[in-house]
Amino acid sequence: MDINEIIYKRRTIRKFKQKSISIEILKKLLDFARVAPMGSNIQSIEFIIVKDPKIREKLFPLVKWAAFLPKKERTPEIGRRPTAYIIVLLNSKIKKTDLAYFDLGAAVENILLGAVNFKIGSCWMGSIERDKIRLLFEIPDYYDIKHVISLGYPDEKSVMESYKGSFKYWKDDDNIMHVPKRNLDDIILKIY
Numbered sequence: 001m002d003i004n005e006i007i008y009k010r011r012t013i014r015k016f017k018q019k020s021i022s023i024e025i026l027k028k029l030l031d032f033a034r035v036a037p038m039g040s041n042i043q044s045i046e047f048i049i050v051k052d053p054k055i056r057e058k059l060f061p062l063v064k065w066a067a068f069l070p071k072k073e074r075t076p077e078i079g080r081r082p083t084a085y086i087i088v089l090l091n092s093k094i095k096k097t098d099l100a101y102f103d104l105g106a107a108v109e110n111i112l113l114g115a116v117n118f119k120i121g122s123c124w125m126g127s128i129e130r131d132k133i134r135l136l137f138e139i140p141d142y143y144d145i146k147h148v149i150s151l152g153y154p155d156e157k158s159v160m161e162s163y164k165g166s167f168k169y170w171k172d173d174d175n176i177m178h179v180p181k182r183n184l185d186d187i188i189l190k191i192y
């Protein structure tokens with residue numbers, strides 16, 4: 001896949017086939033994150049890989065799904081849950097800086113795009129129970145727990161559509177997710 005295809009193909013996926021992702025691929029995704037641009041080249045982002053089924057079961061209730069969908073359609077059912085997670089941390093011992101938030105965005109996007117290249121779907125998750133995640137993984141205080149990335153081979157379809165006044169994604173009768181995106185001409189304020 002070329003970069004053009006990868007960028008347009010990436011959609012958030014929240015239902016997954018139960019085929020496991022190899023540790024080699026998961027480490028490769030983190031290697032994509034490692035080389036992302038970082039403010040002042042300070043690299044305070046670190047990760048936890050969660051692949052073990054028993055630990056996955058404990059992490060699953062600590063992440064919240066698809067707030068725009070009706071309640072009963074949000075959370076992936078047993079048999080369609082993520083087969084891996086990446087927990088995204090900031091290590092304040094390396095440096096505490098506001099720039100780290102931008103670094104984190106760049107690193108996570110590298111992971112999501114890299115995943116598409118391996119035909120893996122992902123969901124970047126900010127709605128997570130940080131205190132419980134800290135306890136579960138015994139994460140020291142000097143780590144800021146930022147996000148979780150849920151991963152797995154896709155078991156749902158999601159398509160982009162043109163923005164028509166609402167940013168809310170929605171599912172049609174065939175269970176296909178529709179994600180409104182603003183048009184190119186609408187986001188270009190000026191051209192000189």
Ligand SMILES: Cc1cc2nc3c(=O)[nH]c(=O)nc-3n(C[C@H](O)[C@H](O)[C@H](O)COP(=O)(O)O)c2cc1C
Pocket residue numbers: 010011012013014064065066067123124125126127128158169179
């Ligand atoms: C910072 C951030 C936090 C997000 N948090 C969640 C979340 O907690 N749960 C969830 O289901 N999706 C979450 N998403 C996924 C967004 O809902 C999704 O990216 C958006 O609807 C656009 O869809 P797309 O990724 O297919 O373009 C998050 C995305 C971002 C960038």
